[in-house]
Amino acid sequence: MTDGRKLSGETRAGDVLQRMRLDIISCVLKPGAKLRFEALKDMYAVSFSTLREALSRLVAEGLVVAEGQRGFIVAPLSLADLLDLTDVRVLVEREALRLAIEKGDDRWEAEIIGTYHRMDRLQNRLGHEYYLSEDWSKVHGEFHYALVSACGSPNLLEIRQKLFERAHRYRRMSSQFRPKWREKDVEHRTIMEAVLARDPKRASDLIERHIRETTENVVEHAGHLFSGGLTKSGADVAAE
Amino acid sequence: MTDGRKLSGETRAGDVLQRMRLDIISCVLKPGAKLRFEALKDMYAVSFSTLREALSRLVAEGLVVAEGQRGFIVAPLSLADLLDLTDVRVLVEREALRLAIEKGDDRWEAEIIGTYHRMDRLQNRLGHEYYLSEDWSKVHGEFHYALVSACGSPNLLEIRQKLFERAHRYRRMSSQFRPKWREKDVEHRTIMEAVLARDPKRASDLIERHIRETTENVVEHAGHLFSGGLTKSGADVAAE
DNA sequence: AATAGCGATAATTTCGAAAAGATCAAACCA
DNA sequence: TGGTTTGATCTTTTCGAAATTATCGCTATT
Numbered sequence: 180m181t182d183g184r185k186l187s188g189e190t191r192a193g194d195v196l197q198r199m200r201l202d203i204i205s206c207v208l209k210p211g212a213k214l215r216f217e218a219l220k221d222m223y224a225v226s227f228s229t230l231r232e233a234l235s236r237l238v239a240e241g242l243v244v245a246e247g248q249r250g251f252i253v254a255p256l257s258l259a260d261l262l263d264l265t266d267v268r269v270l271v272e273r274e275a276l277r278l279a280i281e282k283g284d285d286r287w288e289a290e291i292i293g294t295y296h297r298m299d300r301l302q303n304r305l306g307h308e309y310y311l312s313e314d315w316s317k318v319h320g321e322f323h324y325a326l327v328s329a330c331g332s333p334n335l336l337e338i339r340q341k342l343f344e345r346a347h348r349y350r351r352m353s354s355q356f357r358p359k360w361r362e363k364d365v366e367h368r369t370i371m372e373a374v375l376a377r378d379p380k381r382a383s384d385l386i387e388r389h390i391r392e393t394t395e396n397v398v399e400h401a402g403h404l405f406s407g408g409l410t411k412s413g414a415d416v417a418a419e
Numbered sequence: 420m421t422d423g424r425k426l427s428g429e430t431r432a433g434d435v436l437q438r439m440r441l442d443i444i445s446c447v448l449k450p451g452a453k454l455r456f457e458a459l460k461d462m463y464a465v466s467f468s469t470l471r472e473a474l475s476r477l478v479a480e481g482l483v484v485a486e487g488q489r490g491f492i493v494a495p496l497s498l499a500d501l502l503d504l505t506d507v508r509v510l511v512e513r514e515a516l517r518l519a520i521e522k523g524d525d526r527w528e529a530e531i532i533g534t535y536h537r538m539d540r541l542q543n544r545l546g547h548e549y550y551l552s553e554d555w556s557k558v559h560g561e562f563h564y565a566l567v568s569a570c571g572s573p574n575l576l577e578i579r580q581k582l583f584e585r586a587h588r589y590r591r592m593s594s595q596f597r598p599k600w601r602e603k604d605v606e607h608r609t610i611m612e613a614v615l616a617r618d619p620k621r622a623s624d625l626i627e628r629h630i631r632e633t634t635e636n637v638v639e640h641a642g643h644l645f646s647g648g649l650t651k652s653g654a655d656v657a658a659e
Numbered sequence: 660a661a662t663a664g665c666g667a668t669a670a671t672t673t674c675g676a677a678a679a680g681a682t683c684a685a686a687c688c689a
Numbered sequence: 690t691g692g693t694t695t696g697a698t699c700t701t702t703t704c705g706a707a708a709t710t711a712t713c714g715c716t717a718t719t
Contacts, residue, residue, distance in 0.1 A: 189487045190672070192475075216701070226674045228468045231702080232475045235432075239479030241577075247429045248680060250701060260574075267574045270514050334500075334507045337481075338578060430702070456671070466704045471672080488710060490671060 195223050196233040203242045203253055204347050205313065210405070211255040214243070240341055242348075254345075256405045258398065261349050265394040268342045272390065273383040275327035275335050280379045283329035288375055294322040295371050302364055310354050310363075316347070322367065326374055326386075350393060353401040363393075435463050436473040443482045443493055444587050445553060450496040450645070454483070480581055496645045498638065501589050505634040508582045512630065513623040515567035515575050520619045523569035528615060534562040535611050542604055550594050550603075556587070562607065566614055566626075592644060593637040603633075 202208045219230050234251050237243035244254050279287065298318045302309045309315050320343065327339060366389050373382040442448045459470050474491050477483035484494050519527065538558045542549045549555050560583065567579060606629050613622040 192672080227702085228471070228675090229673065231468070231472055232672095235472045235475045236479045239476050248701065249682095263572050263574050267572060267578070270510070270575075274510050332503050332507060334503050334582075335510075338507070342574075432702080467672085468705090469703060472702095488671065489712095 191225060192229045192232040195225055195229060196236050198223060199233055199237060200240070200242060200344070203237070204344055204351070205316075206348060206351050208253050210253050210348065212253045214251040214253065216250075241345055256349060256352065258402060258405055261346075261394060261397065261405075264342060264346055264349075265390060268339075268346060268390055269387050271335065271339050271342060272327065272386050275330040275332070275339055276374070276383050276386055277379045278330035278332065278335075279327045280374060280377050280382060282331050287325075287329040290325045290328065291322070291371060291374065294318065294325045295367065298322050298367070299364070316351075320347070326370070349397045349401075352404060353397040353399075355401070363389075431465060432469045432472040435465055435469060436476050438463060439473055439477060440480070440482060440584070443477070444584055444591070445556075446588060446591050448493050450493050450588065452493045454491040454493065456490075481585060496589060496592070498642060498645055501586075501634060501637065501645075504582060504586055504589075505630060508579075508586060508630055509627050511575065511579050511582060512567065512626050515570040515572070515579055516614070516623055516626055517619045518570035518572065518575075519567045520614060520617050520622060522571050527565075527569040530568065531562070531565045531611060531614065534558065534565045535607065538562050538607070539604070556591075560587070566610070589637045589641075590633060593639075593641040595641070603629075 199208070208214070214234065216227055216230060220226065223230065234243055234245070238245045238251070242254050243251050245251050298315070298321075301312075301315050301318055305312050305315060323343065324340070327336065330336065366385070370382060370385045370389060373385055439448070448454070454474065456467055456470060460466065463470065474483055474485070478485050478491070482494050483491050485491050538555070538561075541552075541555050541558055545552050545555060563583065564580070567576065570576065606625070610622060610625045610629060613625055
């Protein structure tokens, strides 16, 4: 269930924010679902105002949409948004990776290797369907972050992170349909090698292909779930 | 004064959000200033919770920073942030402009010409110190938006807009010191011509120079105001 | 004299009730 | 019958008080 976790956000609203973010990213809260305060109040055990604050911040992150005075809904997934998101991510990731390769030091290299190792081991331990694991997703995110973390631009990193999280919602959808993610771990290794070899052109090209192919997979396997531009309105929160 | 405006945000919190955003961008609320709820409550004539919601959203926009449970302050300006912001803006604006030139239609061209005309006329009417005018700032923003509006990427446009607004705070600081902005209107015309001539390389280069030169101006004229990485804590809200 | 502990004050954060607004359906009129 | 208005119900939005947490000055102790 959603409750029971205690992510140590300093303030209670910050705590709820983080928990809701994870629940949206991992599709516990389904795209397009209406977010009724009563239901959420029970779900996260906080009051109106606290919820409202968390919701507001998620709006600014693009994970929730505010509809005038008609409340909030989980940001819908659409093919148009996925394709747009992909292009913007390619732009940002390429630049961040180029800069990181230019500026990264030994600690940066070590962090990449370390994170890759953890991801690789976890993958072996989890077996075939590793990509369904929430833990693996986390390490996978950390690996991709490690690659660009030395780019030296806080603003670029922040933008990248938000885009990455939004893209994760789409990846999550397709992963339910057993895509050919067997090849992905090879890609990760190849990318790491190009990065450590300080080859910005090759690394950027590989990252771009990595991102675009993932998108193609999503479109192929789960594209029918968000036809047109809007999802068929997801199930209600109460329906959980 | 700050009060008295009525930006037609649908909800009251949305209204306060917009008003605060403008006040921060235009430095009515000074960088680094502590935002005390009592003072803000009088200033915007709303209650705690409503303020809190507006504040929260501004945090996610990067215009306000939340300090644990020690309240909120207006996001400080720093040299490091300005330089970083400049680089990211160059990346985003170049790409957006390239796409807009590729995809823009007749309506797009018309909008650019129209907005430029309004900016130009207002400039003549206002005389030498046009750049101090809040109205001119608004039209100037609309002109730059018009240039990239046809890029076809909602996500890119949203990111661009937030970066543009944050950069405006720095421009505002330097404009108090009469920079050599006489040349800027020539630049705007040159950029427009390159865009309408559908020359993406030239247009992107011009935009990049436009952005970087503005930054250089800011650093030269107002750089001493935010030494190190943090502003000397700005005046308090109550001190207005 | 400097520092740690304590208490009073001032701020933020959270809460649930009350106000404002939207939705839906039944009734009414053309 | 079709379309519009009215009213009842449910949801969101706003409010100000209460609880929580930080801040600052004071005293006592080393």
